[in-house]
Amino acid sequence: MKYNPAEIEQKWQDIWEKEKIFKSEADSSKKKYYCLEMFPYPSGKIHMGHVRNYAIGDVIARYKMMQGFNVIHPMGWDAFGLPAENAAIKNNIHPAKWTYSNIDYMKKQLKMLGLSYDWDREIATCDPEYYKWEQKIFLEMFKKGLAYKKTSLVNWCPECHTVLANEQVEDGCCWRCSSEVEIKELEGWFFKITDYAEELLEYTYKLKGWPERVLTMQRNWIGKSTGAEIDFKIDGTDETITVFTTRPDTLFGATFMSIAPEHPAAKKLLKGTKQEEEGLKFINEILKEDKISRTAEDKEKKGFFTGKYAINPVNGRKLPIFIANFVLMDYGTGAVMAVPAHDQRDFEFAKKYGLDIIVVIQPEGEELNPDKMTEAYTGPGKMVNSGNFNGLDNEKGKEEIVKYLEELGVGKKTVNYRLKDWGISRQRYWGAPIPIIYCDKCGIVPVPEEDLPVKLPTDVEFTGAGNPLSQVEEFVNVKCPKCGANAKRETDTMDTFVESSWYFLRYCSPKCDTAPFNKDEVEYWMPVDQYIGGIEHAILHLLYSRFYTKVLRDLGYINFDEPFERLLTQGMVCKETYKCEEHGWLFPEEVQDGKCAKCGKEVIIGRIEKMSKSKKNVVDPEALIEQYGADTARLFSLFAAPPEKDLEWSEQGVEGAFRFINRVWRLIIKHIELIKSNVNCEINENGNIEKEILYHTHTTIKKVTNDIEKFQLNTAVAAIMEFTNNLYLLEGKLSNDSEKTAFKDALITLIKLITPFIPHTAEELWHLCGFNGYVSKVDWPQYNEKYTVKDEIVVVVQINGKVRAQLNIPRNMEKDEVLKLAKENEKVKKYLEGKNLVKEIYVPNKLVSLVVK
Structure with a gap:
């Protein structure tokens, strides 16, 4: 019976699907386990990243199933997004048709991998029955003030008449038509994630099952900092610019002000001046640059002098106001008091533009000279050149200066977050419509709940210019729900991150037609016990999902705080x-x-x-599955590297995985008659062969179990490989029923252990061995600790600290006997000849140390 993956894999996939053996139902009498991999965008074909991600999740789901958990393991499609619209423009195919045809094909591919999904729970986020509830939640957020509209700066393509994400701007030009991108003010919808900034930050210290790397990234993104807001009057006007600083102790050392190109004051300060045209050009050039690169340490610092000055409120000094490339509107107030002596970026900027450097913090035992400084001093010290605050420790000075600013009415202590509200408006067709109507009389009017979902119209022309929805009169023109007058419908659609921020809840009751999800079902299944996905989602998707969960909690939908108990971010x-x-x-x-x-x-x-x-x-x-089978593709992706590390593709590794499956196959088939036989006597635990078999069986169960629990799936596979090799070494030594029974049990254990990793092979072998039911549903093997301790151990023999020999001896052998064996060992004898033995040390079951002179 030759191993034929093409035959057995299709066979078992058909059986699993027909019998619905992975279907899950809520059952309060059983302990649940929710295993979830991040759902894919239906781009058309799965790739090896998908294979790896889903194989990892499948091992966990199948293992927990065999442990007796009631496992929910769903799959669906993150189906909205720009690629579908681009396909519509390029190929003249409707986004819905393109998306659903891709879903059909990718679903077929995923089924080829033999994944234990409950396909009855499948969802697609572009289904009106899905986004209907998203629209309802939006309306509830709107009523609570968590969804609001405001004006913001966006990348605008004048040729395509559409907003572009930063990623769609290439060298300052539109990625699609290569037109020069403009920076434009546009109204859009936002979610007030900043209301939850403190809680989102606080809970990063409670998520014990998350990688610290991800939590650190989220903390940095939220970016909490304590400091002061200070008002600087613009010279010659009644207007002020407010800055945020974490270093109020350096206020007397401010010699200029830097504002972000996005700052509302930037264009105002330039208006009507001789440098207005040049300044606006500078602003537009900087705004086309990626925000991350703008703030990089090695990025050249660029500035444009507005011709205007700000007045330092504590000493009246006039500070020239620069528009600077390294200042972002996303942080603080978008304006910075620049203290070049004590901030490196300000120092480099001041050197470049010949601006004053004033030392206001002197380190202990040293006197800084601004003319000789080669870098900013950012450490602690005593305040100098700071009026009445001279001589104070700078930490104390922070408090005192804030008090002084509050007395003057020009500043206050404040907490700032880098996190900004989530802009969800997208000027495109293939997304969930925002359920808002605009009436000249009534203003912004929510779509009545009974009119949901606001469905996307199907008769739409895709030209690539502007938002297709705004061209569909039947969609745009509506009656106001309040007064009945003619009104206009919102044509922006929601950011696709909105759909992925709650899909895991919908899986719990995907057919629910009275609410976003059934509360009882969610209460049973949630939160997700194990979430698996790429590190690239560490911030946006995971942070938005956490925010959305907290919003739903506060809206009364759920009674928990966080969506994901444990997170695994797999490598590429x-x-x-x-x-x-x-x-x-x-x-x-x-x-x-x-x-x-x-x-x-x-x-x-x-x-x-x-x-x-x-x-x-x-x-x-x-192609890989066609040549080697799905089990080989799975096994290679699981064995080649730890899940959290990058996996390097290797043809030899794939062939090695295939060879190993064949070795397991041959071993079981060779002994199939033994497995089917009635040989089943009480095992003689004192027999040498039995001891050896029991030791390898139980140590392997223990190792594989512990490694799966720790997600060390590559070492779990390695342990199964070693077990297989040991069984090959033992198969020729069987001489009685006791030994054969132990060996038979070991072979059955081997089939169970491979089940989460190579389930088709395991299922076929289980069937061929004459067992009823599915190995996927049998209990996970248990180990007995007493069998994991070997009777024979290795003791190292040292002479004057150098290892000279190793002894294989029975565990807990008497000290005198061990020392005698050590001294009689041929390798040890030659080092003892002609020497005086001055000391003998024995560390039980570990070490013999002999000291000679």
Whole structure:
């Protein structure tokens, strides 16, 4: 019976689906386990990253199922988004048709992997029965003031007549049409995530099952800092600019002010001046740059002098106001009092533009000279050049200066968050419509709940210019629900992150038609016990999901605070790249014997990096499955690296995984008659062979169990491989029924242990061995601690601190006997000859140490 993955995998996938063996139902008498991988965008084909992510989740789900948990393991589709609209423009195909055809194909591919999903819980976020409830939640957030409209600066493509995300701006131009991008003020809808900033931050210290790296990223993104807001009057006007600073102790050392290009005052200060045109040009150039790169330490500091001055409220000094590339509106107030002596960025800026540097903090035992400083001093010290505050420790000075500013009425102590409200408006078609109507008489009017969902119209033209929804008169023109007058419907759709912020709740009761989800079902299944996905979602998706959960709690939908108990962020799948001088990037199959299959030229082999379609260093999972089978694809992705680390693609690794499955297959098939037989006597635990079999069986169960619990899936697989090798070594030593019974039990254990990893193979072997039911549903094997301790141990023998021999001896052997064996060992004898033995030390079951002279 040869191992034939194509035959057995299709067979068991059909059986699992027909019998619905992974269907889950809430049952309060059973302990639940919610295992969830981040759902995919239906782009058309799964990639190796999907295979790895879902294989990891499937191991956990199947393992917990065998442990007796009532497991929910759902799958669905993050189906809204710009790629569908781009496909509509490019290929003249409706986004819905494109999306659903991709879903059908990707679902077929996922089923090929044999994943234990309950497909009855499948959802697609573009389904009106899904986004209907999202619209309802939006209306409730609107009533609570958590959804609101305001004006903000956006990237605007004048050719496409649409807003672009920062990622869609390439070298200052639109990624689609290459037109120069403009910065434009536009009204849009926002969620007030800042209301939850403190709680979101606080709970990062309570999420014990999350990687510290992710929690640190979220803390930095929330960016809490305590300091002061200070009002600086603009010279010659009654207007002020408010700055936020964490260093009020350095206020007397401020020599200029920097404001963000996005700051509302930036254009005002330039208006009507001779430098207005040049200043606006500077603003637009800076705003096209990526915000992260603008604040990078090695980024060149650029500024534009507005011609205006701010007045320092504590000493009356005139501070020139610069628009600076390194100041962001996203942090603080978007305006910074610049103290070059004590801030490195300000120092570099002051040096570049010839601005004053005033030392106001002197370190102990040193006197800083601004003319000789090569970098800013940011440490502690005594305040100097600071009027009545001279001589104070700077930490004390922070408090005293804030008190003084409050007395003057020009400042106050404050807490600032880097986190800004979540802009959810998108000027595109393929998203959930925002359920708002605009009436000239009534203003902003929510769509009545009984009129939900506000469905996307189907008869839409996709030209690539502007928002298609605004061109559909039947959609836009409506009657005001309040007064009946002619009104206009909101044409913005919601950011797709909104759909992914609550989909895990909908899985609990996906057919519920009276509410977003059934409260009882959610109370049973939630929170998610194990969430699995890429580190790239560490901030936005995970932070938004946490925010949305807290909002739903406060709206009375749920009674818990956090959506995900434990989080695993798996690494990427990486492969070397191939490039031809003539044909550019090549797919692996376009390379033959180191040459380009198209032209025969030598191929340049590049570095190993994340698999990506753009660089063509991808492996098609479907082709891999066709050649080796899904179990091999799964096993390789699980064994090649720890889940949280990047996985390097290896053809040899794939072949090794295939060979191992064949080894397991042959071992079981070879002894199938023993497994089917009535050999089942009481095992003689004192027999040497039995001891050996029991030891390997129980240590493997213990190792695999503990490793799965710790997500060390690669070492769990390694333990199963070692177990298999040991069984091969023992198979020829069986001589009686006791030994055969122990060996038979070991083989059955092996089938159970491989089940979460290579389920098709396990299921077929279980069936061939004559067992009823499904191995996927049997109990996970238990280990007995007494069998995991080997009777024989290895003791190291040292002479004058150097290892000279090893002894295989029975555990807990008497000291005198151990020392005698050590001294009689041939390797040890030669080091004792002609020497005086001055000391003998024995550490039980570990070490013999002999000291000679």
